[in-house]
Amino acid sequence: MLSLAETLSMKGTTSIRNLPQTSDKRCNECSRYLLIINNQEQCGYCSLIKKEDEQIGIEAREALERKERMKALRIFNKESIINDRLKQATFENYEPNNESQEKAKAIVKRYVENFSTDNPVPLMLRGDYGLGKSHLAAAAVKELAEKNITSIFISVPKLLTKIKSTWDKQSETTEEEILSALEAVDCLVLDDLGAEQTKRDPNGNIPWSVTKLFEIIDARIGKHTIFTTNLDNQELQEHLGPRNYSRAMEGVHPIKLTGEDYRLRKFKEA
Structure with missing residues (x-):
């Protein structure tokens, strides 16, 4: 027929x-x-x-x-959300000084190479100051952009400041637009998680910064998100609160960097 x-x-x-x-x-x-x-x-x-x-x-x-x-x-x-030093960050100019840093570099490079919106894998780069966590995250964003993958890199303190700036009646951007933007991108890097102020008020109420940060992280569940932090597990749990920490770390692949702060190395060599 x-x-x-x-x-x-x-x-x-x-x-x-x-x-x-x-x-x-x-x-x-x-x-x-x-x-x-x-x-x-x-x-x-x-x-x-x-x-x-x-x-x-x-x-x-x-x-x-x-x-x-x-x-x-x-x-x-509309404004710079990444400092000039990190704008120059690439995988090529990241120089690991030990096995943990070498491993971190390899994992993040592989993450970019295998990036797929159908298979989101959140990462957590954790370690002390000056080990290159932000460098690796910025390098990842740069290479993803070259593959036409939309990404945003921003430090958590600067993000919260940016959100607060929308409360000004003269602001050209609304808080809702910022939150929607953070949710929509293919990959979001939240740099320096834990550096924001989270001190409770005299009544013990959770500060606005923690509530807003949780709202942002919760909207990214099931999507590509890269966190960097100087806090260990216990410190981060205390910082965010047990419930928020548990939710935020859902499915996150931790990467531990150890070593010496490269920013201070030259002073020791002098």
Whole structure:
């Protein structure tokens, strides 16, 4: 039996007499009336149009999501969110000084090489000051950008300051736009987690910074997020609170860096 597409493409089928007749029955899937082709009932929509419509829908959704991600980058590109030193960071100019740093570099490079939005893997780069955690995270963002993967790198204290700035009536950006941007990007780097002020008020209430930070992290569950922190597990748990810490660390792959602060090394050598 010829399909509907084959029947309509046959020479001589353009006359009214040869056009398919409409059945009084409806398609079980789309409820449209069936067409009678070679004495067989077929659904014209499901046979010819449905797949094309579905593909158009997929492409439209992808275009919209891409638009939202690009909007996110524009919001954060209005001002510098990464210092000049880190703008020069690459995997090539990161010089590990021990096995833990060498391993961290290899893991983050592999993370970028195998990056897939279908398989999100959050990372936590943890260690003392001056070991290159931020350097590796910034290098990852740079290489992801070269692959047309939308990414945002921002320190947590600067992020919270940026959110507070939206409270000014003269602000061109709203808090909702910032939060939506952070949620939309393919990869978010939250640098220096734990450096923000989280001191409770005299009544013991959780500070605004912790509540807002948890809101941001919670929205990134199931997405690519890279954290860097100088705090160990216990310190970070105390900083965020047990519940927030448990939720924030869901599925996170920890990477421990050890060694000597490279910023102070030259003073010891002098």
